[in-house]
Amino acid sequence: MTRLGIGNFDINKSTGNKQADYYVTEQMGNLSESGFVDVTSPTYERMDDDQKRNYIKKQMSQNVRPIAKSAARSDIERNTSQTVVGSDGVERTYSAKDKADWGSVSVADRKRINKDFMKKYGNTVENLGAYKEGVADAPTRKGAFR
Numbered sequence: 774m775t776r777l778g779i780g781n782f783d784i785n786k787s788t789g790n791k792q793a794d795y796y797v798t799e800q801m802g803n804l805s806e807s808g809f810v811d812v813t814s815p816t817y818e819r820m821d822d823d824q825k826r827n828y829i830k831k832q833m834s835q836n837v838r839p840i841a842k843s844a845a846r847s848d849i850e851r852n853t854s855q856t857v858v859g860s861d862g863v864e865r866t867y868s869a870k871d872k873a874d875w876g877s878v879s880v881a882d883r884k885r886i887n888k889d890f891m892k893k894y895g896n897t898v899e900n901l902g903a904y905k906e907g908v909a910d911a912p913t914r915k916g917a918f919r
Contacts, residue, residue, distance in 0.1 A: 785798050789877070792853065792873075796848045800841035805833065846870060849870045855868070855902075859900065860895065874904065875904040
């Protein structure tokens with residue numbers, strides 16, 4: 774891929790979350806080395822560099838990236854989970870994905886949800902570590918790592 778001038782950014786568009794991007798990129802590398810993109814076929818060998826570049830980018834985007842994102846979600850849940858006791862005394866577990874999902878909620882919705890949390894629980898989503906609950910209260914999320 775390097776010889777063809779294909780960078781990570783060409784096949785792994787940013788989610789806006791560096792940690793999520795790292796896990797997806799790592800999984801894409803593992804999957805591409807496992808033969809998910811066939812670069813040994815006679816058809817591939819006959820392609821010029823531009824055709825090879827387009828073929829690899831298409832295969833990685835359509836076939837490898839969805840699998841890598843799914844595997845990355847599992848890795849993130851497993852490797853980044855934290856348990857906190859919020860100011861309300863409730864123990865909650867959240868991952869970097871939960872926190873990123875909360876970050877993808879619009880600013881207006883986060884303010885509204887935090888206002889509701891202040892009334893109900895006496896503190897914000899962030900201070901309670903209640904990212905999952907906050908996201909569940911959000912009507913829409915833009916740019917979420919799905």
